[in-house]
Amino acid sequence: MLAGKTYCPILHARVAEIKGLERLPEASKEYLFPLIVGRPWPNAKHLRKTWEKIGAAFGQRRYALDIDPFKRFSNSDKPAASEFDQLFVSDxxxxxxxxxxxxxxxxxxxxxxxxxxxxxxxxRQVEHAVRLDRGLVCRIQRDLCPHPSAIVTQVLLAFPEVVFFLDVGWSPDLIAHELWADGILTTLAAGEPEAEIVVAGSSFPESFKPKARDAIITYERVLFDNLVRKYNSIVLYYGDWGSTRPPRLPTPMGSIPPRIDVPMAREWISFRSENSEEFDEVAKRAVNDATWPSGLNIWGTYLIRGTADGIPDAIKGQAASAAARINIHLHRQAHFGAPGSFGDQDEPYVD
Structure with missing residues (x-):
């Protein structure tokens, strides 16, 4: 199922993530096999709005669709909430x-x-999957699976062609989660070394230092590289959370200073408002920085450059800033390691 794929992100069906995915160059999307965690779309009357948004973003390409338990029992009076809750009925x-x-x-x-x-x-779940005849994905989450190796063994016996997503979770110290993945990969290496296995997680910061400019290591890549070196008898596919945090982290109180994040291959360069700068001033610093990818012409970089130039409909808040960051990050990781290239397809953004 993952043949030809270079990047398998876990994305929640939130506005910034789906926008960042939608605005990727079409050629870049071909390298992705995302696992999308579905939830009701904001203010939508029916759940089908979520599926329409995902379809508009990713077309007819294959992706795995999970459902977000954190959005269950939302107490919304919209039909989308009850439609969504019905998907969790285990009958x-x-x-x-x-x-x-x-x-x-x-x-x-x-x-x-x-x-x-x-x-x-x-x-019975396997029977449903066999009837659909599309394959099956097993997402094992560190925070929710205390005995993951037992699950791996059960699933392999029932559906050997399964694709595993090992979701190591979120942490600013993601390397500390390596031991959890070790146990699962040891089981897989012994029992099914040809299994398709994705390792994904997130270290994107919950809070940022009060610095005008900061370089933040993407520990997702460090963790993945460590595991590849240890388990060279199996093929691992890289995944992450698309430079996002968990959906249930506490929302910071008060105003959030304007911030522009520019993803690199192995780090994020973060530009934070200083002396009450607005987004256009922060974007100017980002574009004038030595690390700015001047040859990368995709929607996210256009949006940041447009903000620096003061064009209408540029970045005015954190949601648009996040969408630009996610777009650049997804593109970078889809083309990670491409010799001598940003992975730039020179496909201009058209509104």
Missing amino acids: DGYCNYYVEIESLGQNVIPVLQITNGSIPDLA
């Missing part, structure tokens, strides 16, 4: 979820539903 091996997946087209791959560290009605 008949999560029949509601698999029926929804079936309705979305052959390019949408189901994700095995795991609850409280175990797999409810695994046999």
Whole structure:
């Protein structure tokens, strides 16, 4: 399923992430196999709005679709909330979820539903996956699976062709999560060394230093490189969270200083407002910095350059800034390691 793919991000169906994905060059999208965590679209009446937004962003390319438990029981009075909650009903091996997946087209791959560290009605879920005949993804989350190796063994026996997403979670010290992944990879190396395995996580900061400019290491790449060196008998695919944080981190109180983040291959260069600078002034510093990728012509860089130039509809708040960052990050990681290239397809943004 992952042949020809270079990058397998885990993205939540939030506005900035889907916008950043949508505005990628079409050629860059071909290198991605994302796992998208679905949730009701903001202010949408029906859940289908989420699927429409994802479809508009990624077309008919294959992606895995999970559902976000943090958006369950939202108490919203919109039908989208109750429609979404129905997908979590575990009756008949999560029949509601698999029926929804079936309705979305052959390019949408189901994700095995795991609850409280175990797999409810695994046999029936596998039957649903076999009937759909699209493959199956198993996302094992560090924060939710206390015995991951046992799950790996069960799943391999039931559906050997499964694609594993090892989600090591979020941490500013992501390397500390390496031991958790070690145990799973040891099990896979011994039992199914030809399995398709993605390692993903996030170290994108929850808070930023009060510095006008800061270089922040992407520990996702460090962790991945460490595991590749240890487990050279199996093939690992790189993933991350698209330069985002978990959806349930506390929202900072008070005003957030304007900030522009420019992703590099192995770090983020963060430009933070100094002396009450607005976004256009912060963007000017970013564009004039020695690290600015002047040869990278994609939507995210156009948006930052446009902000520096004072064009209308440029970055006015953190949501647009995040979308630009995510767009550049996804593009960079899709083309990671491409010799002598930003991966730039010279495909200008058209509104």
